[in-house]
Amino acid sequence: MTSGNSGADLSGPRGPWRLIAWIVTAIMAATVCYSVLRIPLQVTDSLVPMLDAQKTPSVIGAFASGARASGYFRPLRAAQIQALFELSNGHYFAAYKGFQAAMVAVVFALFLLVLEVNSLHRLAALLFALTVLTGLHSFRGSVWEAYPVNHSLEIVAFCLLALLLARSNGGRWSDAAAALTFLAAVSTVESGLLVWVVIVAAWLTGARGVSRRGVLVVTALLAGYVALRFAYLHTGVPALSERSSGFGLRQLDPAELQRRFGAWPYGFYAYNVVSSLLTVLFSEPRAGIWTIPAEFVRGRVAAGTVINVVSSAVTTVIIGWFVAARRDAWRPAFARALRRGRPAFARALRRGRPAFAQALRRGRSEFDRDDQIVLVSCAVIIANAVISYSYTKDEIMGPAGVFYALAACVGIVFVLRTVGEQIDRGADPLGPRVPLATLALVLAIVSAGWVVRTAGLHYQMNLMTFYDRNEWVYVDDWLVQQKSAPSTDAGKALVRQLREDAVEHAAVNPYLLSPRLDQWFR
Amino acid sequence: MVSMTSRANWILAAVALPAAGWVVVSLVWLVTAALGIPRAFDSRTLTLTEASAVASHADTARLLGNGADPNAASRLRAGLVMNGETTMTPLEAATGAIRSGPVQMLVDRGARIDESNYAVLWCGAMARRNTDMLRFLESRRPERAPIDCTKVRALW
Numbered sequence: 001m002t003s004g005n006s007g008a009d010l011s012g013p014r015g016p017w018r019l020i021a022w023i024v025t026a027i028m029a030a031t032v033c034y035s036v037l038r039i040p041l042q043v044t045d046s047l048v049p050m051l052d053a054q055k056t057p058s059v060i061g062a063f064a065s066g067a068r069a070s071g072y073f074r075p076l077r078a079a080q081i082q083a084l085f086e087l088s089n090g091h092y093f094a095a096y097k098g099f100q101a102a103m104v105a106v107v108f109a110l111f112l113l114v115l116e117v118n119s120l121h122r123l124a125a126l127l128f129a130l131t132v133l134t135g136l137h138s139f140r141g142s143v144w145e146a147y148p149v150n151h152s153l154e155i156v157a158f159c160l161l162a163l164l165l166a167r168s169n170g171g172r173w174s175d176a177a178a179a180l181t182f183l184a185a186v187s188t189v190e191s192g193l194l195v196w197v198v199i200v201a202a203w204l205t206g207a208r209g210v211s212r213r214g215v216l217v218v219t220a221l222l223a224g225y226v227a228l229r230f231a232y233l234h235t236g237v238p239a240l241s242e243r244s245s246g247f248g249l250r251q252l253d254p255a256e257l258q259r260r261f262g263a264w265p266y267g268f269y270a271y272n273v274v275s276s277l278l279t280v281l282f283s284e285p286r287a288g289i290w291t292i293p294a295e296f297v298r299g300r301v302a303a304g305t306v307i308n309v310v311s312s313a314v315t316t317v318i319i320g321w322f323v324a325a326r327r328d329a330w331r332p333a334f335a336r337a338l339r340r341g342r343p344a345f346a347r348a349l350r351r352g353r354p355a356f357a358q359a360l361r362r363g364r365s366e367f368d369r370d371d372q373i374v375l376v377s378c379a380v381i382i383a384n385a386v387i388s389y390s391y392t393k394d395e396i397m398g399p400a401g402v403f404y405a406l407a408a409c410v411g412i413v414f415v416l417r418t419v420g421e422q423i424d425r426g427a428d429p430l431g432p433r434v435p436l437a438t439l440a441l442v443l444a445i446v447s448a449g450w451v452v453r454t455a456g457l458h459y460q461m462n463l464m465t466f467y468d469r470n471e472w473v474y475v476d477d478w479l480v481q482q483k484s485a486p487s488t489d490a491g492k493a494l495v496r497q498l499r500e501d502a503v504e505h506a507a508v509n510p511y512l513l514s515p516r517l518d519q520w521f522r
Numbered sequence: 523m524v525s526m527t528s529r530a531n532w533i534l535a536a537v538a539l540p541a542a543g544w545v546v547v548s549l550v551w552l553v554t555a556a557l558g559i560p561r562a563f564d565s566r567t568l569t570l571t572e573a574s575a576v577a578s579h580a581d582t583a584r585l586l587g588n589g590a591d592p593n594a595a596s597r598l599r600a601g602l603v604m605n606g607e608t609t610m611t612p613l614e615a616a617t618g619a620i621r622s623g624p625v626q627m628l629v630d631r632g633a634r635i636d637e638s639n640y641a642v643l644w645c646g647a648m649a650r651r652n653t654d655m656l657r658f659l660e661s662r663r664p665e666r667a668p669i670d671c672t673k674v675r676a677l678w
Contacts, residue, residue: 024545031548034555124534127541412537420530436529444536451544469580473627503580503587509565511576511602 021117021126028130029108032143033101035461039144040502041096042464043471046148047498048484049078050092051491053085072238073229076187080149092494093501096148103153104143110160111402114167114373115409121416122409128447129409132315133402135453137308138280141395142402144461151189152398158185159399162195163376166202167369168209175214182218186225193387194380194399196222201379206367238390240265245391246288247271249297269389276385276392280400283312288392291522304456304522311449314442318411319404322374325414329366330375370410377403415443456521465507472502569596574623575603575615582612582624592633604678613639614677617646622654629662637664644669646677 041047056062059082066078080099088095111133117126133139142152158181165178178199185192196218203215210218229235240262241254247268252260261268275288284290292309295301367375384400419439422428428436471478475495479485486492554560561567565581570590573581575598586592592612600607603618613633616623629635635643640663647655648671 024542027545027548027552030552034552121534124538127538127545131541131544416530416534416537419533423529436532440532440536443533444540447537447540451540454544466578466580470578473579473583473624503584507565507580508563509568509576509578509581511578512563512565 017117017119017123021112021123024127025108025112025130028134029105031458032108032134033104035458036101036104036143037097038505038507039097039146039461039465040468040472040505041093041146041148041498042468043475043478046096046146047475047479047495048482049081050085050148050498051484051486051494053082054491054494056082059083059086067233069235072190073225073233073235074151074187074189076184077149077151077189080188084149090497092148092498096146100146100150100153103150103157106157107153107160107402110157110164111406114160114163114406116369121413121420124416125409125412128412128450129405131447131450131454132408133405134457135311135450136280136401136404137283137286137394137453138397138401140457140460141393142398143457144464145395152191152395154188155185155191155194156399156402158182158188158192158195159198159380160402162198162210163202163373164209166199166207166209166376167372170209170211174209175211175217178210178214179217179221182221186222191384191387191396191399193222193225194383197379197383198376201376202372205372205375207372240268240390243391245272245393246275246285249290249294251287251289272392273385273389276388276397276400277381279392279394280381280385280397280404281312281316283308285392287394302519302522304452304520307449307452307520308522311446311453314446315404315408315411315450318415319374319407322370322407322411322414323378325418326371326374330371331366370413374407374410377407452520459510459513459517459521462508462513463510465505466510469502469505469507472499475499569598570594570612571596571598571610571615572602574612574625574628575618577619577621577623579624579627582627586627586631592628592631610677611639613643614646617643617652617655618650618678619652619655625655625658635659635662640664641669641671641674642677645671645674649676649678 041050053062056065059079062082063075063079066075067073069078084095084099085092108130111130112126115122115126115129117123142156143150145152162178162181165174165181168174182192182195182199185195199210199215199218203210203212241258244251244253245257246252247257257268272288275285279285279287284292291305292301295305380403381400384397388396419436423436428434475498476485479495486495558564565573565578568576568578568581568585570582570585570592573585595609595611595614598604598608598610598615603615611633612628613625613635616625616628625633640659644656644659646652647659
């Protein structure tokens, strides 16, 4: 790992900050786990896969079936559902929800490990970043549902693990682990392709934990995945008419999507990519729907919507400030040499390949760990938006949201360092016209905004608990509508048991809380 | 190393204090939840009347499954629909629900809608502008049911 000068290494005693960082991260993770464990396994997306698991003879059978599903290639997801079903010994809620809570803990731990908290500044930035992580709406979508195995969280964990491997000391085991991580991710769900993006982006920014050979192996696996999926299994891609999607100020159902965009869907795809990008950076639009104008048309823009947009916009500006300040340092050494009219690049070319490679290495050496985090985050956010082209949904931007929180942490460290340095020099950090108190006030408002959004995560998960419990009351009608009613005694017993589990489950009724909360937590 | 002047500390505090406050709140929340406090928020403390008033189909099903009487008046705690605590039947409480309540479930399990209570329910739903309930009641209107709301017991 190289060390640059973006301000990552604010020194100080490492031990206490690291310990405190683990404690606050554990508390934040525990609250999310608590809310997750209160939500019953939902009827939609969970029950039918569990009934399928009951009928499937083995994990291998589930794996094979998951590889052949029309439009999707998710064998590992099917295998996980099957394995947990068989291991649960009838304790389905404990098995699936326990696994989900474990994934939450893993994600938080990896998030902290990536950020390497070793100073007071980084601890402060971590606190901020944890509220960005949990407060961003894409995280809510990623964390609450069970399906009954939460593949969205798994992909987040795989991406963070890939970044950690890329920034490790490296070696054969690291390369092998990177390849396995990629295979596991793409076999779980399509967004697992982001693991490749993380590994390649990290390598391009000088992280050598995964060697060039490792990157080539992962790239070859990517090519193999594409060939397997499209040329051999012919699983194709999801059709336009498969699900609803937000567009403009409202949700369009599959029939309307087909009618409006069926002939030429590329404009719709471009809208989805841009919407997905903007939703992470500015919290608008949400699932493809522009909420501020939509709420304005309905007569009132909710306070929660304003908080979401303002907190995201200012955080994005902070990340942008970091990018602007580091832009020059990121230009490869040889490019800078050319720009300045120095003959270094030409000399390197004349001397042949080793010198050229050395020049490239010099270029990469300008990226320190925080640069790598931000650049990999940018790559993940863009790539996540691109692969979400077919429809927009908050949860599919889950990995992008987590990497956005990582970038926010780096941005805050940069602000703290820059301001500290300027004050030490006796200068006004924002110039003579803007008092420091203004910056402090803005940061406090934004930080408080993210705290409100984090509280909103728990409020919304509480609402989900209420709705999911109510759905279980009418599960038999739903199964008939879906043409999935179990015909066997075992299937009927499974539905009955899950229904009883859900209805008897302890829950905080949202009506016992203030009705005004709905306006604040969007 | 960057020294921490008092002015720089403002910035650091501005960034960290709100989130640190949330961590403290989270810790308190986890501890109190582990101790079962506050119990009043637990939906298992709802009466059938309250479950009906807040449209909790799950709690209504649970309470009916445990043998609750769908015609018995019970507590409707303060703050759910009205500011003060009162007592009423589940169907009467359902007229005050914001969204579609478990009315059909109550009727299926023996809740009565007849001439003795129809007018009270109708006028209660009218007072709360509960269109779902009004539609439901319209389909079960007894022949000679009075609907002059000035002459019946007001629920809300």
